[in-house]
Amino acid sequence: MIDYSASNLPKVNRHVQTKAMRDALRKKIDRQENAKVKERSGGQCEVWFPTASDSPSLVRCDSIATEVHHMISGRGNRARGPSLLAEHKQHCCAWHHAMITAKKLQRVGGEAPHYTDTYRRVK
Numbered sequence: 747m748i749d750y751s752a753s754n755l756p757k758v759n760r761h762v763q764t765k766a767m768r769d770a771l772r773k774k775i776d777r778q779e780n781a782k783v784k785e786r787s788g789g790q791c792e793v794w795f796p797t798a799s800d801s802p803s804l805v806r807c808d809s810i811a812t813e814v815h816h817m818i819s820g821r822g823n824r825a826r827g828p829s830l831l832a833e834h835k836q837h838c839c840a841w842h843h844a845m846i847t848a849k850k851l852q853r854v855g856g857e858a859p860h861y862t863d864t865y866r867r868v869k
Contacts, residue, residue, distance in 0.1 A: 779832045780814045787811050787837035794864040804864055809839035817859035836861045
């Protein structure tokens, strides 16, 4: 039997190796889905909001989108499972993304977040 204890070869931990491979795959899928979001938006912020607080008519933000917003978020959820999919992401301008993450804008839509959902200002 050969003694490898003096060698510089790192010991392979299969759990760590598997986790690293899984994380790399998740990041690759996230980048691919982000590309779909950016193509879909055409570079324009995808946030829709009412023209007035009591108005049923909606207007789309006309700012340039710079950030991809994961609509399903929270500790352990972002970029995992359905959060990876383009239909659960929005291409937002920096201002709207900050307002959404600060919970100053509330999503109006179905139970599951979808990029076509609208927002209303929280009082």
